[in-house]
Amino acid sequence: MNCRYKGRVPIKKGCRVDLLDDEAVPYETIKVADTLATQFTVTKKGRTRFFFYLDKGITWRPHQ
DSSP states (O other): OOOOOOSOOSSOTTOEEEEEOTTSOEEEEEEEEEEOSSEEEEEETTEEEEEEGGGBTTTEEEOO
């Protein structure tokens, strides 16, 4: 069974995003591992991290 979300999302699997620090300064660029309904995942050092689409500009932004 394939449970991957196929709805509208602001980014796609394989896109690169910049992770932002507390001052909204990019500290790392990372590739999106999977997209879900309200969030996306990235894999960093063998761990999966989740980021919410609504947090765009606060914790992440599309890579430019």
